[in-house]
Amino acid sequence: MLKTILERMFSKQEKLTGESADYARDLYRAAPGGFWRFAFFTPMANYRRVLPKEAYAVAKIAAAHSEDCGPCLQTTVNLATAAGVHPQFIRAAVTGDMTSMDEQTATAFMFARAVCAHDFASEELRPKLIKWWGEAGIAELSLAICSSRLFPTLKRGMGYGVACQHVVVGQETLQVSAANAQAT
Template sequence: MLKNLIARLIRKQEAMTGESADFMRDLYAGSPAGFWRFALFVPMSRHRGALPLDAACAVRIAAVHAEDCGPCLQTVINLSLAAGARPEILRAAVEENLAAMDEETKLAFEFARLLSARDARSEDLRSAVERRWGKAGLAEIALAIASTRVFPTVKRAMGYAQACQRVVIAGEATNAAPGEARAA
């Protein structure tokens, strides 16, 4: 009975994200207790409150892009589209095209991108983020970055990491390689 519940939960996750969750099956097979702790963590990765939708989704793209540019990035895109984010903003975030973003999205994305890269220039943007969205905005970005990075790490450790690939945004493929890799 418990195995049927797990199978249903994983299928639901796959339907919601549009991506395979085989890593979760292996996580459960290897450590049922670890699987349940991971399952309890997942809602934190969906927390949103202070930031506008497009900005919140761009933050997640910046965070996951620092770790992975394969299926985890596609999952973030799929969930963002399902939530109602604009495809052109998601594409701009994947391509790191700041000129295509509105000011709020650009601020949130750039702060998250620099923070995810452990770039000290993120400190220069922290006060602007706090002025715009308060401590709630800082907390939301912090939780989004921290939680988004867990998935690629778990998948990589479980043997499910993949190299960069093209991702699809609203039916259109785009290069998911980080900016410096695209420029090379």
């Protein structure tokens, strides 16, 4: 019975993200206790209350891209699309085109990139973000950034997501690489 429930869970994840959940299946098979701890982590990965969906999405894309230019980046794009984020913002985040974002969204994107790169620029951006969204907004951005980095790291460690790929935004296929994840 548990296997049936888990398979439904994995299939639901695949339908939602548009990507394989084989890494989760393998994690469960290899380390069931570790899988369940990971499963209880995932609700934190979707926590958003005060941030606009665009700022939240571009921060997650920037963070995922800092770790991965393959399936996890595509999953993050797919989830942003499903959340109703305009493709203009998604495309801009994938390509690093901050001129196609409004000031708040671009600042959230730059903050995420800076945090991922251990760049002091994050300290310079934080006061603006606090002014717009308060301490709660910084907390949400921080949760979005760290949670978006966990999935690619886990998948890479398990042998998944080891190569860059094209990312599809709407009907457009974008070439991405690890090199443009931190481009300015």
